[in-house]
Every structure is written in structure tokens, then in C-alpha cells.
Amino acid sequence: MAASASFAERFKSRAVATLWRILSGWQPASLWRLARLVGPLIQHVSQRERRVTRINLGQAYPELDESARRQRSRDSLVHSSATMLELGFAWLGDARRVSDSIQEVHGRELLDDARDRGQGVIVLAPHFGNWEVLNFWLSSHFPFTAMYEPPKLAALDPIIRRGRERQGARLVPTNPRGVAALLKALKRTEAVGILPDQEPGWGSGVFAPFFGRQAYTATLLPKLVARTEARVVTGVARRLPGRGFAIHFLAADERVYDSNEATSAAGVNASVEAAIALDPAQYQWEYKRYRKTPEEAEQRPDWKRFRLYR
Structure with a gap:
């Protein structure tokens, strides 16, 4: 069985x-056409x-009627497909072509101004649009460090690592050790x-509202x-369908600077x-953001650690 599993993993990694x-x-325009298929x-x-996409969209946008929610769900899965295809x-694509695919950059001054004042910059990079293109741009223009967890298919690790x-x-x-770095x-x-939107393990987060519902949120930022x-x-x-990408940097919600972890987490989620809001269909709604619940936390012997922000 183990040998079969190993063969299956090698085959999948190679594919x-x-x-x-x-x-x-391929060019982004062609990849977008493929994603639409x-x-x-x-x-x-x-x-x-x-x-999961429909449940999360229903939570985030209760004002949408069923028809509009289904359409946004379809649009979201097309964008998620595009991200995987890209x-x-x-x-691995030619670096010049990747750079040329970035048509617009908004808010760069937020990074430049901070560094001019002698401050480092923490970039919250949610699962929106193509975050690998964001990594490409950031590491092309600034000394840039990010946390990395190897993939489940170990054979893909060298490709992903070299790409990033x-x-x-x-x-x-x-x-x-990574936090120290x-x-x-x-x-x-x-x-x-x-x-900012990946659910941490128990003990590494607090509950804070995300689209009106308590979501277990990491406390590394404060x-x-x-x-x-x-x-x-x-x-x-942000994906510009058929054309490329637009990089956006937005000032974070001021609560992220609060020393209280729950208040800071609420600021992270608001950010x-x-x-x-730039384009709701480009968020990865199929991720189970609400898997951990306050009710589940209360069943744990150390539940008081998993406090709520209201």
C-alpha cells in the first residue's frame, strides 16, 4: 500500500x-479563456x-438574492480556476513577461513612505486574485521575506520554492525561527x-468578526x-481579465496597531x-474560513485563551 501511495504521489507531482x-x-489572456472553460x-x-463558496457568500452578502449569489459563486470559481492555471x-514564466503582465500599481507610496521613515512594512496578503503575482512584484522591488510551508506533494517543493x-x-x-527572521x-x-486569512492552529489566534461572523484569526501581527x-x-x-494584473496596496485598518490581540485581529479582518471589496468574485470563497467556532473553543479546557472581539 505504501509503495502504491508513493507511486501515486510521484505520478501526481509529475503531472x-x-x-x-x-x-x-501561455499569456494571461489565454489562461483566462481557459479558466472560463x-x-x-x-x-x-x-x-x-x-x-462552501455559496455558504460563505451567503454569510458575507446576505443582501444578495439567490440568483445573484449563484452568479457570484460561478464567477468566483472561474477566478479560482484562473489562479491555479496561472x-x-x-x-516559471519568463520574468519579463510576468512583469509586463502587471498593468497597474496603486498605493506603492504606502511602502515607500514607511521605509523612508525608517519603518519596516508588513504586507497582509489575503487569498485574492493572484497572490503569486503579488509576491513576484514585491520581491522585484523590495527586500522581501515571507513564511513558507512546504506542499503536501514534496516533489513539488523545489519548483514552488524556486518560483517564489x-x-x-x-x-x-x-x-x-521564521518569526525571528x-x-x-x-x-x-x-x-x-x-x-491574514488562513485559519491558525488552536492557541495561535483569537476570534474576531469577519463579514459579521466570528472567525478564528492569527495573532502574529500584533x-x-x-x-x-x-x-x-x-x-x-487584482486580475484584469484578458489583460493581466493590477497591484493594489491599501492602508490597513487602524485597529491592527492595537496591543490587544483581539482588537488587532478585528482590524486584520476589516483590512x-x-x-x-475591490472585486468580491476574486476572493477564494471556497476556503472554510469558519471551521473553528467559539462554541468548539468553549469545550476545550483552555477555552478562555480563545477570546472574542465584539
Whole structure:
């Protein structure tokens, strides 16, 4: 059985890597056309993604009627398909072509001004648009450090790592050693990236509202801010269907600077909401953002640690 599983993993890794290499030569316009073909298929056959997307959209936009919610769900799965198809382009495509695909950059002054004042910059990079293109741009223009967790298919790790590091980004592990590296980078007035919308393990977060519902949210940010006085911005690469991408940097909600972890987490989630408002269909709604619940936390012996922000 183990040998069969190992063979299956090798086969899947090889197939994925081959697909990335093939698609790395495609232009964003062609990848978008392919996504428009693939997205409806995912909508049809992937019940889990369709169900979670609709539930999350219903939570975030209760004012939408059923028809509008279904349309946004379809649009969202097309954009998610595009993101997956664009990975080879972002990691393996000709660097000049990737750079040329970035048509617009908004809010760069937020990063430049902070660094001119001797402050590091923490970039909150939610799962919106194509975050790998955002990594490409950031590491092309600033000393940039980000946390990295190897993929489940270990054979893909060298490809992903080289792709993310090829413009100079430094990847650090998701452990205390990685946190120490982020702190050092910020003290050198560099930029670091963290994922604000990935659910942390128990003990590494607090509950804070996200689109009106309590979501378990990481508390790494206030620790970094308290020790470095860094500025915080939200960064996304918004897809311009058929043309390329627009980079957006938005000033974070002021609550992110609060020393109270729950208050800061509420500011993080509000910052993510503001980025999503640029184009709600480009957010990865199929991610189960509300898996951990306050009710589940209360069943744990140390539940008081998992406090709420109201």
C-alpha cells in the first residue's frame, strides 16, 4: 500500500509539474479563456467547493438574492480556476513577461513612505486574485521575506520554492525561527508578507468578526508590530481579465496597531474585507474560513485563551 501511495504521489507531482511548465508559456489572456472553460466544470462536479463558496457568500452578502449569489459563486470559481492555471506563469514564466503582465500599481507610496521613515512594512496578503503575482512584484522591488510551508506533494517543493524566490524573496519556515527572521527583516526596514486569512492552529489566534461572523484569526501581527513599530498595508494582485494584473496596496485598518490581540485581529479582518471589496468574485470563497467556532473553543479546557472581539 505504501509503495502504491508513493507511486501515486510521484505520478501526481509529475503531472502537476508538467502542466505548470506547459502553461508557463501561455499569456494571461489565454489562461483566462481557459479558466472560463474550466470554472463551470468545477462548479458542476466539485460539490464541496460549490457548497462552501455559496455558504460563505451567503454569510458575507446576505443582501444578495439567490440568483445573484449563484452568479457570484460561478464567477468566483472561474477566478479560482484562473489562479491555479496561472501558477506556472507566475513561477516559471519568463520574468519579463510576468512583469509586463502587471498593468497597474496603486498605493506603492504606502511602502515607500514607511521605509523612508525608517519603518519596516508588513504586507497582509489575503487569498485574492493572484497572490503569486503579488509576491513576484514585491520581491522585484523590495527586500522581501515571507513564511513558507512546504506542499503536501514534496516533489513539488523545489519548483514552488524556486518560483517564489526567483526575484529575490527570502522564504522562512512557519515556526519560531521564521518569526525571528521576520522580526529581523522588519528591523532592517524591509517588507515581510503574512497570510491574514488562513485559519491558525488552536492557541495561535483569537476570534474576531469577519463579514459579521466570528472567525478564528492569527495573532502574529500584533506581536510583530509591538516589537518593530512596522507599518501595515494590505496587498493584492487584482486580475484584469484578458489583460493581466493590477497591484493594489491599501492602508490597513487602524485597529491592527492595537496591543490587544483581539482588537488587532478585528482590524486584520476589516483590512481583508476592504481588499475583497475591490472585486468580491476574486476572493477564494471556497476556503472554510469558519471551521473553528467559539462554541468548539468553549469545550476545550483552555477555552478562555480563545477570546472574542465584539
